Amino acid sequence: MTWSQDYHPLGGWLSVVLAAAPLVVLLGCIGLLRLRAHVAALLGLAAALLIATMAFGMPVGLAARAAGFGAAYGLLPIGWIVLNIIFLYQLTNEQGQFQILRDSIALVTEDSRLQLLLIAFCLGAFFEGAAGFGTPVAVTGAMLIGLGFTRLQASGLSLIANTAPVAFGALGTPLVTLAGVTGLPLSELSAIVGREMLPFCVIVPFWLLIAYCGWRRTLAIWPAVLLVGVIFGGAQLAISNLHGPWLAAIGPALITLVALVAFLRFWKPAEIMHVNEAPLAKGDERVPTTDAAHVTEHEDAVVADTAPGRTSAAAMRKAWMPWLTLTVIVFLWGIPAVKAVLDGIFKLAIHFPGLDLMILRVPPVVAVATAEPAIYTFNPLSATGSAILLAGVASGFLLGLNPVGIAKSYARAFVTVIPSLLTIAAMLALGNVTRFSGLDATMGLAFAATGVMYPFFGTMLGWLGVAVTGSDTASNVLFGGLQKVTSEQLHLPPVLMAGANSAGGVMGKMIDAQSIVVASTATQWFGQESRILRYVFLHSIVLASLVGLVVMLMAYVPPFTLLVG
Numbered sequence: 001m002t003w004s005q006d007y008h009p010l011g012g013w014l015s016v017v018l019a020a021a022p023l024v025v026l027l028g029c030i031g032l033l034r035l036r037a038h039v040a041a042l043l044g045l046a047a048a049l050l051i052a053t054m055a056f057g058m059p060v061g062l063a064a065r066a067a068g069f070g071a072a073y074g075l076l077p078i079g080w081i082v083l084n085i086i087f088l089y090q091l092t093n094e095q096g097q098f099q100i101l102r103d104s105i106a107l108v109t110e111d112s113r114l115q116l117l118l119i120a121f122c123l124g125a126f127f128e129g130a131a132g133f134g135t136p137v138a139v140t141g142a143m144l145i146g147l148g149f150t151r152l153q154a155s156g157l158s159l160i161a162n163t164a165p166v167a168f169g170a171l172g173t174p175l176v177t178l179a180g181v182t183g184l185p186l187s188e189l190s191a192i193v194g195r196e197m198l199p200f201c202v203i204v205p206f207w208l209l210i211a212y213c214g215w216r217r218t219l220a221i222w223p224a225v226l227l228v229g230v231i232f233g234g235a236q237l238a239i240s241n242l243h244g245p246w247l248a249a250i251g252p253a254l255i256t257l258v259a260l261v262a263f264l265r266f267w268k269p270a271e272i273m274h275v276n277e278a279p280l281a282k283g284d285e286r287v288p289t290t291d292a293a294h295v296t297e298h299e300d301a302v303v304a305d306t307a308p309g310r311t312s313a314a315a316m317r318k319a320w321m322p323w324l325t326l327t328v329i330v331f332l333w334g335i336p337a338v339k340a341v342l343d344g345i346f347k348l349a350i351h352f353p354g355l356d357l358m359i360l361r362v363p364p365v366v367a368v369a370t371a372e373p374a375i376y377t378f379n380p381l382s383a384t385g386s387a388i389l390l391a392g393v394a395s396g397f398l399l400g401l402n403p404v405g406i407a408k409s410y411a412r413a414f415v416t417v418i419p420s421l422l423t424i425a426a427m428l429a430l431g432n433v434t435r436f437s438g439l440d441a442t443m444g445l446a447f448a449a450t451g452v453m454y455p456f457f458g459t460m461l462g463w464l465g466v467a468v469t470g471s472d473t474a475s476n477v478l479f480g481g482l483q484k485v486t487s488e489q490l491h492l493p494p495v496l497m498a499g500a501n502s503a504g505g506v507m508g509k510m511i512d513a514q515s516i517v518v519a520s521t522a523t524q525w526f527g528q529e530s531r532i533l534r535y536v537f538l539h540s541i542v543l544a545s546l547v548g549l550v551v552m553l554m555a556y557v558p559p560f561t562l563l564v565g
Helices: 012-031 037-054 060-094 097-108 112-130 135-146 151-161 166-182 186-213 215-219 222-242 250-263 313-334 336-345 384-398 403-437 439-448 451-469 472-489 494-508 513-522 529-556
Strands: 348-351 359-361 375-378
Touching: 012 037, 012 403, 012 439, 012 451, 012 513, 012 529, 037 060, 037 403, 037 439, 037 513, 060 135, 060 313, 060 375, 060 384, 060 403, 060 513, 097 112, 097 313, 112 135, 112 151, 112 166, 112 186, 112 222, 112 250, 112 313, 135 151, 135 313, 135 513, 151 186, 151 513, 151 529, 166 186, 166 472, 166 494, 186 215, 186 222, 186 494, 186 529, 215 222, 222 250, 313 336, 313 384, 384 403, 403 439, 403 451, 403 472, 403 513, 439 451, 439 472, 451 472, 451 494, 451 529, 472 494, 494 529, 513 529
Parallel strands: none
Antiparallel strands: 348 375
């Protein structure tokens, strides 16, 4: 027997306050009480279960099964990615390859600002486009640690950088899903999101560096930063409008990476800023400091010699080999034809017993009552984490390890990430209880009641969806239908607001608990999720608000309205 969601069981605003309570508990426990992430996640989950069953009338059995469904998704594919990227990182670190990797990057540029653009922005965008689901933050966070960035820098800056490509992540999966949910043409959704995100492709590289080193040092390398933003934004706009969403993150990432490396062959900054260099105080023009004594003033610092050594070309190729292997294999795994072959070998689509099609999402969230599917895809061969595992094992052999050595390294990685796996499972359980109980829709309807300001608040709804679920794809599933229905009622272009859900959502990616846990695990800064959240929270809010203002302009103000047509 099906159960219909009730979006206002206790009246308007009281229902909204209760619907938001699990998210408030989760973020408050992490950001204010500074509890360990897995404790905060379990408390948030408990709050969601209590409110869903006692206030919103969800049957206890359905709520429990929704939590189990989310936990399973948290372990595969997301936890599987985290476990295997930590394995690859520890494997290369234990073999001393990161020092050589740092030296080779210094041959391109010794400047840590430019290294940040190359790795966090360009390479991160590539991994977002190829795999998504936490992969870019895990990979770039680990690499930045190897280059000597502090754990807070590596975590927070990787999260900030992983914004511009998110709407087109995992070969366009968020927009493909959005088109399926709303029935809007995929080509139009791809085009509108490319236009909505264009200013932010230019803004985010500047924002990233200002967060790292301040205005003055960012403006000192403005030609390189502007080059990165303009080329990435222009390529993403062209591909999203002329081709579609599938390559609108991978293509711009590769083009921008090549362009930046080529540019650095004939352009150099006037002064080199080494990693962990002491920030300039107001009016301070002193000589940069990079000694270990300064670095260890910060408890999150990773002490490393920042001066490049003399390393042979063969050693550099060996150091880069694991990461090049990872790049190639993850890219191949992301190709639909390859996925189809692997899924053809083994894939199970499990209709979650007692949950699949047992819950009705009803108007005004959807046009007609719709049963919510709960199909868990068990695809261990085609999962991105399996590609990373294969890259790790292959790298282990190429680095000269035997099977026993590789197995021991994997066991150490597994022990390391056990708390993170628990956290991710609890986070996804919380997100699914929120979705299946209708708490998400209650919050969404509150945003939809904002009338003429809806283009702004509808964009913030996308931000909220990703902050809760950890996924732009999931946010589009949750709120895509609501965005379409509400925009039609307010006589706004449905494609604009559906696209705004995805575009606003990308800025929520840096504060969702899942991403923060991935970042803290990749940088091995366990138990410090609260510091990472505080570091990125204001950036997330301000950038999402700016996306909302851009959508407002496109909705009401000529000539920006022409961009919607």
